Amino acid sequence: MMKKYLVLLLLWSGTSNPLNAQDLPISQIMIDGESWELVAEGYQFTEGPAVNDAGEVFFTDVPASKIYKVDLQGKVTLFSDQANKTAGLMFGADGKLYGTSIGGKAIVQFAADGTPTSMAEDVNCNDLVVLADGHIFFTDHVDGKVWNVSPDRKLKEVASGITFPNGIIVWPDQKQLVVSDMKGEHLWNFCISADGSLNHQQPYSAMQLPIGSMESGADGMTVDKVGRLFVCTSLGVQVFDTQGRLSGILSKPQRAFLSNVVFGGPDLNYLYATTQDKVYRRKLNTTGVRFTK
């Protein structure tokens, strides 16, 4: 009897207020007393934070063509000195590290010893996302395009017409792609087809712009388990809810260019941020997503 009423109650609470669409203010994910803490410093231009299965975070120092690893104790070691100006990094479901080599104009896969192998060549690339099914999407800010590298390593253009496509990520379901426009206002959404083509391009979210500017300064992005997007911009980390609405802005860790973010640590509850010479992290009351299946 009681069970029956509780079920009814749950049904009621879930359906009575369809207008009260779920708001996701950043106060839900911020933790009292937790703020940005320094992880590493002394680099030229940090980018591409990526997390492996263990929760260790890798990042690149783009001009130095080096990739570093931050282990779970916070110790930083060199992973590769053959990065050839790799800017974007992400681990695939195969446990391998993938990157966008601006110097080599190539999408590369790094072996465990840090040696790169080309997956696609002669491309202008910036940042990338690697899906569990093996599809890779990367941004090409030179031509204003998005490209796909299929699991059998075929390259095709899948979107165009974005002023400066920079950051790229997928929703937790890996069926929806989001691209940030650094020199515009919007986050662009696409539906991903099984063959890696993109449909229904839409400026789904409008970012907050700095006063007097028409450019968001948007760069790298990540996503949490409920689908919030975390977008690096001139104004800070702009957080968007699943309906594309701005939920709030986390302050930048330092007064410098903020290039990218990823959730790291064994529980994926630390947001790591690369910003010019430094890497920071802060604990949040949410967790990132592993695109492993």
Add this chain to the structure above:
Amino acid sequence: MIRIQLPGAVALLLLGFCSQLLGQSKYEYGPDSQRQDGVPQGKVTQHRWENSKVFPGTQRDYWIYVPAQYDKTKPASLMVFNDGGGYVREKGHSRVPIVFDNLIHQGRMPVTIGVFINPGVIPAEQPGGTPRRNRSFEYDSLGDQYAQFLIDELLPAIGKDYNLTDSAEGRAICGISSGGICAFTAAWERPDYFSKVVSYIGSFTNIRGGHVYPALIRKAEKKPIRVFLQEGSSDLDNLFGNWPLANEQMAAALKYAGYDYQFVMGTEGHSGRHGGTILPEILTWLWRDHPDTPQGSN
């Protein structure tokens, strides 16, 4: 202890449940919101729109209400409802088909075709994908996109089957929450098309920039639109803004700029209950001087 406390907690929960279920509220539905003997009933039909050019990839349901008094040789007035699925249900917050039947029968509004449109959804391309919900994009965004969708796309298709008025005077648009600001935006952008707006608990807040309207209304040359705003003092106060204050600001701006407007502040929260119960009065005010309103002032 547990044996005493648990049933108590369940009873409390049930109390909340029942009061919601029974719709206990100080706002009750009057006779104009109930079926009355001898009042001819209009017909509601359900449709689907899947080939939008303004919102590519979207799919949505919509409903058309045609009053019993509709005569295809005479142009009918038109009223559009955002989040239409909620308005068209006879057991919904507004019971529009019943209210229209009663008011048209009484001559308190013109013969009016109701179009009830749900927001779009873009389904994922692959199984198991999360659909892209387009409601906030369509309703909360400022600009003329949604008006374009209505005026250039959906309404002309309906106009092929029904004799709809070609004057703004005979066209109204209504919505709740984000649908409320959307109704205002459509008329604000296209006063040549819509002359009447009804907003329940309108989201004139910063979801996607809509908090600027009070400032815009004060500075822009007055537009030929009539506005009814309903709001509740227990409405939302969240990251997007404070709904009661935002609606107060809207009302003050409309007053300052000399608009024909009405503002009703009740005590409800973010719900359609209050607006729904006073819909007959809202419509009577909205259509009061339309030439085809028999009991109107014209």
